[in-house]
Amino acid sequence: MHPVDYNHTILLSHDELTRRQERVRSLMKADASHPDALLITDYANIFYLTGRVFAGQIYLPLEGEMICFVRRPVDLEGDGTVRIRKPEEMAQTIGLNAPARLGLELDITAWSAVKRLSAVFPEAEIINASPIMRMARAVKTDLEIEMVRRSGVAHEEVYSRIPRLYSEGMTDLQLQVEIERESRLKGCLGMFRISGTSMETFMGSLIAGDNADAPSPYDFAMGGAGLDPSLPVGANDSTILPGNTVMVDLNGNFTGYMTDMSRVYSLGEISELARKAHQCSIDIHRMIAKAAVPGTPAKALYEMAMELVKERGLENYYMGHRQQAGFIGHGVGIEINELPVIAPRSRDIIERNNVIALEPKFVIPHTGPVGIENTYRVTDTGLECLTNSPEEIISLI
């Protein structure tokens, strides 16, 4: 998109910047707390508003120019860029225009940091900017969708090589490492950007056989014991056995905007139950791809999927077996856990240009995980798939 050494703070075109600012401002106006300005610290939100990550703050007033207060790197410049060494220096610039109601990212900024930032604006009432920024980013611009689309193409290329990366007797970790290498050489950035603290992972998850049934502390759809109790999720370095399935759900971040895609491989023949559950996942995708038009409540999509799962008698395996996840889909973009959330008590309404990862999955005892995950764009007539790898279970032998 942009050369990385460009020293202008704003890497977005004027039009793109305006589009994003206007989206945030329209949500500020609509918000019951009526902020006069937002003060943004979070890297993901800074990336959204400038096209790059810097350390510092962005001040976005409802009216007037956005100001980028840059602490690091030291070489950024351009309109609206003010160099600071500490947040207290912002007061000099904003001065008499200090807002009456200032939005900070209260859901993700540490308590001490909120205290320090609010002390810079002692007269301001502090309100929560997190929901506004989450809602803004839930509806992607055309450029953002293009960035997701490019990640999807690279992601598909990596997955197409998976059957060639497997060799007999491999453990789940060994297979994962070969996919990681392939992915990184294709430009995968590696980092998984996650909002908040509900998840930790390295490069995503590859789970095979019985390990799929190990409950994890994190808010992912699937678990896995992991390699160590300090990071208990995903591959556990056990040999992939005949009759096992392997679910690959690895990092699709090639552009700063991620795709999320899972595919299933097997070692030879797998159980009838596993094949049936995999087909059920594909059928859920087809059903929701038609149903998820703008205006649809996200929870209706969850319920529709659950109905099909029950019709087929698969509810004991759905979204896990010993521990079940409470959602089957989520927004994705700069971060892996954006809005909307497809869950039973979600209040989100599907909107045009949401980008949604849908992952109805099953854990089949003694076989492993099945089901697919795709990333979709919401269009006026339903979902457009941005992760077009073959969906059937592919045998590695």
Next chain:
Amino acid sequence: MHPVDYNHTILLSHDELTRRQERVRSLMKADASHPDALLITDYANIFYLTGRVFAGQIYLPLEGEMICFVRRPVDLEGDGTVRIRKPEEMAQTIGLNAPARLGLELDITAWSAVKRLSAVFPEAEIINASPIMRMARAVKTDLEIEMVRRSGVAHEEVYSRIPRLYSEGMTDLQLQVEIERESRLKGCLGMFRISGTSMETFMGSLIAGDNADAPSPYDFAMGGAGLDPSLPVGANDSTILPGNTVMVDLNGNFTGYMTDMSRVYSLGEISELARKAHQCSIDIHRMIAKAAVPGTPAKALYEMAMELVKERGLENYYMGHRQQAGFIGHGVGIEINELPVIAPRSRDIIERNNVIALEPKFVIPHTGPVGIENTYRVTDTGLECLTNSPEEIISLI
């Protein structure tokens, strides 16, 4: 250390658990805010107090038993484990023993989460537990040092293979990916645990040639443009050129406890200035290894190093060139940015069994980064090195 599928919440021996709790409690007693109990949410601190990561809270009173409130995974059990679905359920268990002064991790827990947790204990005065936990973890137990030591051995093995992983014409990224693969196959967990939000990285950094002089937004010793403006640090996929140096500073997390180690490789002959600066870094290591006995102020170590750098006329290249880092060492363990900090205004005092990564480094224009980083344990007579790879610059051709 422990089988990962063990379903007892506490994976530490009784003695080890007692040792860590008593350390935290002695700091609680010494703290001016006098907490009656701490409520711990952070994964790193939960790992410290139990030997595993779970989602939930640990309640550690000054007197009485520690309670693990586990939200996920669903299969944990054992003495002191209470299953909860939401933090509000803690009130039932703690009930009448509610603390008058409750410590929460205010420096790292989001404002909204602090609000929610403090509402569970409406009578309690909330104080900041972050400094207490940081100070507790700064002094390692023998078991913790053993875990760091094991990471160091694996880290050394990976680095010993670097010259064989290079092939002519490689970019920095390509070399990094081959090291990542080697490291992961040796059991590297990949994840870099970092406290707070001052840093982001994937698997650490490999920087070569002029890219070393690209300022980054993060609080690392070195910069690098990175592959994308969404993660502007480290390798930028440029070809490693004759006369360039390459600094490898990649992930040493093999046990949940990390070593931090940097080594420098070159493509053939490099400038006299670069060789001189590299030797200065080694000399600083030798000097500080003797000087850093328990009781030494951390800032005295910084000053001592700076004096040597000035004596040799190298201050323009020290800790970066266009952008200079403000520290030359940091505690390391579960996270990469622990106490003590070796910086000009540090108030930390070196203690026995601190584990410290020391990284006096230089950026030499038109050559690249030089200098080494080692992880040390503080003994009564100075530093014991836990990362024993050869320290000289090794030519890759």
